[in-house]
Amino acid sequence: MDVYRLATLGLAGMRRPLDRLAGRWRPEERASEWALGLRFPREDLSGLDVGARVAFAAARADALWNHGLTIGLTSGARSVAEQQLLFDEAVAQYGSESAARQWVLPPTESLHVQGRALDVRPREGARWLEAHGHRYGLYRTYANEWWHFEHWPQFIGTNSRPAMRPDPRTPAHRL
Ligand SMILES: [Zn+2]
Incomplete structure (x- = not known):
């Protein structure tokens, strides 16, 4: 276990009894969100759909407490303008809209704009989420x-489950 994982787990472990003592709702999740906020200080959770935000907190608390993994x-959420900029940059980089769509979707189609898509790290955390994330949707x-x-x-x-698509060019799952 690397030093960051150990430190995050240690900090969360110190915080958890405080949240529990204070009678706070979901002390395990609060403590892990607090410690993960120190571990990943630049992450921006704002703008996420409330359900996605709650699911992500629950999933990564599970990963941290039960598997010692940080995610x-x-x-996460992107504004229409941010997504448009990313798409325009990708078109410039890859030479066409269809090539760009292999990696980035325009704002009308991206779930990042809806606050329902989350790009995560590191790779081992993503691997855990791929195996266990279905419990949290x-x-x-x-x-x-x-x-x-x-x-x-x-x-x-x-x-x-929603279809695993080769890349974003394939049309999204519709319910
Ligand atoms: Zn993404």
């Missing part, structure tokens, strides 16, 4: 992006 958010949906997860709570408790 950070690289990119979080699913990896692109074969070419190990970091990209989407919140689809409709699938919790079913034997189904």
